[in-house]
Amino acid sequence: MLSLTGASRAGVRWFILLLLAVLVVSCARVPVKRPDILSGPSAVPMPEKLIPSAYRPALDEAEKALAEGDYLRGLRLYEAVLEKEPPAVVSSWGRFRAGQILVALDRPREAAPYFEYVVEHIRGEAFEEEAVASLVRLYRRMDVPERINTLAKDLRYRNVPAAFLVRLFQAAAAGAENDEKWEEAVELYVEMLGERPEDEAQIAEVRVRVEDIIKNKLDPDELERLLLLFGRDYPAGYILYRLARLCDEKGDYAAAERYIKTFMGQYEDHPLMEDARSLSRSLAERLEAEIRTVGCILPLSGRFASYGNRMLDAIVLASGVFDVSRETRVRLAVRDSKSDPAEARRAVEDLVFDENAVALLGPLESRSAFEAAERAHHLRTPIMTLTQAQGVTELGDYVFRNFITADGQVEALVDYAVNRLGVRRFAVLYPDDAYGREMMFRFWYAVATRGGAVEGMEPYEQDQTDFSKEIKRLVNLEVGKDKTDIPVVNFDAIFIPDSALKARLIAPQLDFHDVIGVRMLGTNEWNVPDLLEGETDYLEGAVFVDVFFKDSNAPEVTDYLDKFYGAFGREADGIEALAYDAASILIEGIINGGARTPSDLRDWLSDLRNYSGVTGMTSFPGNGDAEKQLSILSVQDGRIVQLE
Known part of the structure; x- marks a missing residue:
């Protein structure tokens, strides 16, 4: 068994105390290395010439705090300046710096509104371009890439250098690709090309990306939407050709030919023209036998x-x-x-x-x-x-x-009655429903345009079988009195736009009321065997129209x-x-x-x-x-x- 003397025990105690001290020191919080916003990649100098002298001391003090690494104090000092509602340039600069500090403090969602303010009030200063770039990085970090697209399109109409817009659209497009939002990526790449980049190699690289996405990533619905968006502009030719290929692969040769014909008619010098001609010939052969x-x-x-x-x-x-x-x-x-x-x-x-x-x-x-x-x-x-x-x-x-249309029937019937039969005066007896009223109005108009006149028009109910009242009104006989009067028949033909059954019911009633010598006119509904069932004398001379006559030679x-x-x-x-x-x-x-x-x-x-x-x-x-x-x-x- 181990035995310690008094001196030995005292030495052990000092050793333990020393070990504890080392552990405490080693476990103390190690300062986190933050991004250097004063000299790092995103560092932008303060626009001193634009800052009013009254605000210089406060801003210098805030910058000094940042230089010393005291970001929290620097943030408080900048926020104190902003609370005083300073001039526009000071307000934008202060928010830009506050946003940078919050990013360095790993508080991105708090930083975003500061950068958004700067972008909203953009004036064309150097720090504002970095604010846009910082906002793009934040949106990616926050997983809201759609905001980048909106931002890029909005800045197109603001005071932003074209070269910067090129970089912004390219970054947004690359992000969309990364998220496999292929349709959006194509749209953004084309927006970028619309800013006319000066680097030819960059243009060529982007075109390769666009054409690869069209060929390998987009479905027909996405291609159709992009085709509608771009019209005849780049890359519409590649889209048309790809749609033709997809239809060909699916066996829809008619649709494929439609796309390829449109392509060939619009893009004579297109790089894919030879491929298009070959596809067109192949489609023609298959369609011939299809x-x-x-x-x-x-x-x-x-x-x-x-x-x-x-x-x-x-x-x-x-x-x-x-x-x-x-x-x-x-x-x-x-x-x-x-x-x-x-x-x-x-x-x-x-x-x-x-x-x-x-x-x-x-x-x-x-x-x-x-x-x-x-x-x-x-x-x-x-x-x-x-x-x-x-x-x-x-x-x-x-x-x-x-x-056969209502208008076509009425026009043919009236034309024959006026020009071949010499009729100028007409009457209309029609069912009081939508069809009857439509035919009545069309007949009246056709007669009027040919110089004739409709002397009387009387409606009747659909289920009606006794037409005495309506006929008496047409010939000015007093309704309801049982006496013999002489009818005043001031028309030579009467139009009845109804079925053959109704024509057979009305014809003898016209004769009963002494409406004699008046030609009956009808529609294609009379061209049925039912018209001639029973007594046909009252229908003699009736005229109607149809597109088909089964007894034709x-x-x-x-x-x-x-x-x-x-x-x-x-x-x-x-x-x-x-x-x-x-x-x-x-x-x-x-x-x-x-x-x-x-x-x-x-x-x-x-x-x-x-x-x-x-x-x-x-x-x-x-x-x-x-x-x-x-x-x-x-x-x-x-x-x-x-x-x-």
């Missing part, structure tokens, strides 16, 4: 399902699937609109994006037609609507309509009717004939018109004149509405015959 899709949007269920399914039969017939001798490079992709506008819009997107449709056909009902047409135009895909809705073709130059019509009956075992009507011609026109443009892309087809349709179909000659004179010469039909000897 099966192209026409999308059909029809109400196959819901309230208009009967119309939609009948029209689909006609469209299928037009596509050639029943003709074994005919090789077609067109396929149909069909979607049910369900008479729902939202469903019609989704169908457009589905057909364009998933089926790569080069054209769309339909819908029928007004609201769905407008919704589908608006979306199709936005997607730059031609759509041939089959609706009476007015104004649908005004949505854009990708929107067309092949249908025209070869196109007889051939169509034979094919339709052979395929579906029933006779076709006018609405099916319109759908057949609409589909045939689109297919003609794709197969024989050389339209490989949606924009090609749009242009071909806009130039189409006198297409001979089962509904007669069709042209699109420039507004997207089909211009058709309607057939003038009449009841003669109990039969419907074609007058013109």
Whole structure:
């Protein structure tokens, strides 16, 4: 066992005390080395010539504290100066220095507002440029790089040297790259190039970065947004070429050709021109053999399902699937609109994006037609609507309509009545609903513009079957009295814009009230077998219009009717004939018109004149509405015959 003498124990105590003293000294706080804001990389001298003499002593004292390393005292002294609301240059300098001190004290979020004040009141002094640089570094440190972008764009319109802006935009772009915000990086690099850097090597390096990001980092949506942003300016050519390549890789050759044609038409001397020509040739070969899709949007269920399914039969017939001798490079992709506008819009997107449709056909009902047409135009895909809705073709130059319109019917009917029959005085008996009122106004206007007169107009309820009251008013017979008066018939023709059933009900009632020798005028709704059911004498001489007359001797019509009956075992009507011609026109443009892309087809349709179909000659004179010469039909000897 170890034994210590008294002297030894005293020596141990002194050794322990000495060891403790060493430990205390060694554990004392070691001063942290702060950034030297007076002589380091970010050091900027005080603009002494601009500082008013009254503020020099206080600022010198603050600078002395910093020189001695007492940053906290220096901060307090600068803040004391700022509390006195000094002149602008002193205020900016004081905040710049306070911001630097706070950065050195590792208090970045407190420092940022000081630098932001300096930037907001920038005057072009040297320390202000360093304030901007310090703010950029702070924003990166605080992980708010978007503020750098805003700062850079804002300073473009301030008193800041272009060379500094170049450095600022480049730093912001590099930060965006670091954060993998590729679209933002391209935008910032292009902003930097817009400041016209003097260093050619720097310009070349930035272009390489931009073009590499476009080629390897951006998706189609980002590329489209940048293309919209840059227009035809750099780097739009590279974006167009890349979009063409992406579409080619995806198998969307029509879209790829559209992009590459735009590229070749706008950038003759582009470095990628040879590559573009090679891609264009390759696309042309693939498109020549490609099966192209026409999308059909029809109400196959819901309230208009009967119309939609009948029209689909006609469209299928037009596509050639029943003709074994005919090789077609067109396929149909069909979607049910369900008479729902939202469903019609989704169908457009589905057909364009998933089926790569080069054209769309339909819908029928007004609201769905407008919704589908608006979306199709936005997607730059031609759509041939089959609706009476007015104004649908005004949505854009990708929107067309092949249908019989209210205006077209009234114009043809009045023109024939005035110029061929010599009628000048008219009456109108119309249903009191939106359609009836519209037709009444259109008829009145058409008559007036041709020098005629509408002597009387009477509405009736939709479910009405007795029209005595309305007829008496038209011929000035007193309503409600049971006596024999002589009617005053001051019109030679009466227009009834309603169904064949209503025409059959009204005709004998006109005769009963001695309205004799007056020609009845109607719309395409009269061109049905129902018109001639029962007694037809009262309808003799009635005139109406339509786009299709099934008893026509025209070869196109007889051939169509034979094919339709052979395929579906029933006779076709006018609405099916319109759908057949609409589909045939689109297919003609794709197969024989050389339209490989949606924009090609749009242009071909806009130039189409006198297409001979089962509904007669069709042209699109420039507004997207089909211009058709309607057939003038009449009841003669109990039969419907074609007058013109």
